[in-house]
Amino acid sequence: MPEYLTPPVSPFAIAFDAERLTLSPEGPTLTRRMSDLEGLFLDQSAWAESAAGDNPVVYTVTSSPVPEINRELPQSITTIFPGATAGELWMTKGHQHPDHQGEIYLALKGRGGLLMFDGERVEWLDMTPGTIGYIPPGWAHRSVNTGDEPYAFLAVYPGGAGHDYGWVLTHGMGSRAYLDASGSVDLRPYAG
Ligand SMILES: O=P(O)(O)OC[C@H]1O[C@](O)(CO)[C@@H](O)[C@@H]1O
Numbered sequence: 001m002p003e004y005l006t007p008p009v010s011p012f013a014i015a016f017d018a019e020r021l022t023l024s025p026e027g028p029t030l031t032r033r034m035s036d037l038e039g040l041f042l043d044q045s046a047w048a049e050s051a052a053g054d055n056p057v058v059y060t061v062t063s064s065p066v067p068e069i070n071r072e073l074p075q076s077i078t079t080i081f082p083g084a085t086a087g088e089l090w091m092t093k094g095h096q097h098p099d100h101q102g103e104i105y106l107a108l109k110g111r112g113g114l115l116m117f118d119g120e121r122v123e124w125l126d127m128t129p130g131t132i133g134y135i136p137p138g139w140a141h142r143s144v145n146t147g148d149e150p151y152a153f154l155a156v157y158p159g160g161a162g163h164d165y166g167w168v169l170t171h172g173m174g175s176r177a178y179l180d181a182s183g184s185v186d187l188r189p190y191a192g
């Protein structure tokens with residue numbers, strides 16, 4: 001498995017293929033299955049049934065080899081597969097940066113949304129190829145696939161900001177994403 005570069009990192013070029021969704025050289029890759037998303041979907045029994053059943057891959061994250069440490073600026077490509085659990089669209093776990101720092105996402109393929117929550121306010125950005133979504137410091141963020149093909153985006157994020165997944169379990173994300181009868185995104189109050 002590819003690893004992160006050892007700091008101090010020297011200048012280098014990364015070949016970014018927005019069609020094949022690859023970064024070269026490549027760092028670590030992770031795969032999140034349904035069982036990794038415990039406590040996140042509203043319908044816990046539908047989640048449990050899926051996780052105990054075929055336990056599908058919900059999303060993958062491919063990273064560049066830039067290490068996740070302070071002052072470095074790693075990149076990753078996240079691909080969320082299309083699907084819904086009891087109607088709730090497949091999504092990333094979502095996280096807050098313990099060290100409040102900003103982040104940018106560039107949509108590459110498919111159709112998605114960027115849900116952000118600062119503990120009080122909720123924001124939703126529609127993400128289609130070419131959209132840059134800006135995540136300001138202090139806003140927890142989650143990505144959602146709103147289409148019927150994989151939704152992929154490039155992230156560039158501060159390596160020392162960290163990932164606090166517990167924040168989302170405690171505070172929620174403000175809204176949950178569904179589709180209405182016409183196929184439009186239907187954001188519902190978080191409730192649970
Ligand atoms: O970390 P989550 O919430 O699973 O989201 C998917 C990916 O998005 C990133 O935050 C990139 O922004 C990765 O660090 C992360 O693994």
Ligand SMILES: [Fe+2]
Pocket residue numbers: 095097103141157
């Ligand atoms: Fe982040």
